[in-house]
Amino acid sequence: MTAAQAQFQLDHPGVADGAAIWRIARDSKVLDLNSSYSYLLWCRDFAGTSVVARDETGEVAGFVTGYFRPERPRTLVVWQVAVDHGHRGHGLAGALLDGLTAKVRDSGRQVTTVETTITPDNTASQALFLSYARRHGAGVERQVLFDAGLFPDDGHLPEELYRIGPLA
Structure with a gap:
């Protein structure tokens, strides 16, 4: 963990975090923006498979949202990952992905595979997930x-x- 990553607390989101998550997704200019209502629902219904990074003031600095595929209960689908502009470039997105995997496993769920979708022009996300695969010894x-x-x-x-899998 880098010094920059250590200044953040990883936590499951609450409904009150929905607006901040929506704002970070909107400001990313890369993610498909969902309705603000959907982010509130996500923080209520999928908080156990999502993680936020809180800065020293408790504000949301980044997030990763996910869910388990119903027909593949050991496959964690990562829906969106984003870091607020002021906190980019310090490895926080990777820490969020690692933190999500750890928190889900700590809750007793088995995760053998992670799935996500990426558009061909999103080289930053491609690098993020390929790096995640290397860290977890996965193909x-x-x-x-x-x-x-x-x-x-x-x-x-x-x-x-x-x-990405099987995860080590």
Whole structure:
């Protein structure tokens, strides 16, 4: 853990964190922004499979949201990862992913695989998840999950599935 990472406390989100998570997602300019309501629901219904990083004042500096695939109960799907602009470049996103894996395992859930989707132009997310795979001694399989033509909005790039596992 770097000194920058050590200044943050990793915690499961509460409903009161939904607005901050929505703002960080909006300000990322990279993530597909969901409704503010969906982030409130996420913090209520999927808090156990999500993590926030709190700075020294308790404010949310970054987040990772996830859920278990119903038909693959040992597969943790990472929905979104984002770090507030002022806290980028210090390894916090990687610490959030590692923290999520640890917190989920500490709760008694088995995680053998992590899945996420990344657009081909998002090199930062590609590097983040490939680094995560290396740290966890896991392989990475990639394939197109959702072709661009499936999206109703114009200009959406395909979403490539990254399947990381088995985790060490």
